[in-house]
Amino acid sequence: MTSLPQPMPGAKKLGLVIDLDTCVGCHACAVNCKEWNTGGHYAPLPDYDPYGKQPDGVWFNRIHAYETRCETSSRTVNFPRSCLHCEQPQCVTVCPTGASYKRAEDGIVLVNTDICIGCKLCSWACPYGAREFDEDQGVMKKCTLCIDRIYNQALPESEREPACVATCPARARHFGDLGDPNSHVSKLVAERGGVGLMPELGYAPVNRYLPPRKATIPARPLENATAGNGNALLRLLDKVLSR
């Protein structure tokens, strides 16, 4: 059913909180995601030409690196990108078959690959580029929030979290219920001013990103060679060398 479930107050909204301050850009989350999911719910995740000149394939997690720049500073930000399990996921409502759906009980957005016709419209409707088409099986695939780990009774309780969260060596990824204001992830978001991506498009993503902390140790400004005050010797040197 591709109509969205009725939003209930206090309903579970499982999602990820990603700390852009501590993410070191090591791609471990993407690799462990691929490793788990190629044997998990949507197994296998195809690789095309894996050892050739144009390796390509389906991954649920992609790690970008950006440089931000303002007047006073610039910085590198590592940026993992995956499904945000939106509250208003257009990828679900555009699906003509009912293959794409959002679970009422925890908000996870999934694809039923047994009835997906592979029209790709859901991937067009996602502004985050989170869905990737499996050319081998002819169906759409996406992040499941490791539904086969988080509810997996065969795993010890401490391991019932998404593969990307479990593996992160910098502990930059957190998993929890963002519908519960007292959960540790909601507290993190409140404390650190977590943000959702592209709020202007109205998809109401559940996942949150914690912005990098502002540098707290102010650097000493560089000396001004031409200013009147300061070291007389340096001024003299500047004058001589400027000739």
Place this chain on the structure above:
Amino acid sequence: MTPASSVLLLTTLTGFGYGLLAWAGLLAAIGLLPPAPLFLPVAVVVALAFANAGLMASTLHLGHPERAWRAFTQWRSSWLSREGVASLTTFPPALLFAALWWALGPYAIATRAFGLITACLGLLTVGCTAMIYASLKPIRQWHNPHTLPDYLIFAVFSGATLLAAVWALWFGAAAALAVVAMISALIAASAKYAYWRFIDTQKPLVTLASATGLTAFGTARPLDRPHFTENYILREMGYQVARKHAMKLRRIAIALAFFVPALLALLAAFGVAPAITAPVASLIALAGLLVERWLFFAEATHVATIYYGR
């Protein structure tokens, strides 16, 4: 967006088919079609053949064409599903319309009523097709007030050229119809110009900073890509060939789709070999609309590509 030939054929051929149904149904409803007993049935068969060819073509790009029937189930939320339902719903009344024309005559109330129903359902189907694109928020060149009227205008125009062609082959010159085809060509050309002006002045939907939640840190630019070859997202949405030649292709599209057919329609109106000029006008309009539709996809930018700095 990468233009898939199956989708280009779907949107253009169904435009011709349902556009012709709309004209035939409407003109029959107001009693303006010549009362030859076989003319309308043939026109309806031609229209349904075009629509059917488009619908069949659209299943070619599916990963699982054998599951296509499932696409009729989610009409409550999905414009693609609504298009499927509307396109098939048009077939029985259209066939009944043709049968009634043949059996009860062109001026029977039932014939006229089914003509009107067929015309409305045909346009509704084209409207649903347009809404598939107009409803996609991540693509600014589609999610705007131009898409829906443009698709309807192009269907009405292509239907007019097709009706003029069938008419000319059957009865010879039809000055009034040729003039209608010419006027709709000019309206369609203006609509396309207005659309291009609109998308050329549109601002991007988001900035890389808002896409990454980093607005507080100034501007952002891509540094390292997640992967050094293409992936599905870049192959499907990062299409750049047409953007390079957009201006040239726009001129080709508008000439082929609208101006050459309008000129041929004018010749047909003056009785210059209408049995040749009118069908050729329709064929050239099809070629032009395929270029126009190719541009509609190729020039469309998807917001997700901003993560790759494209």
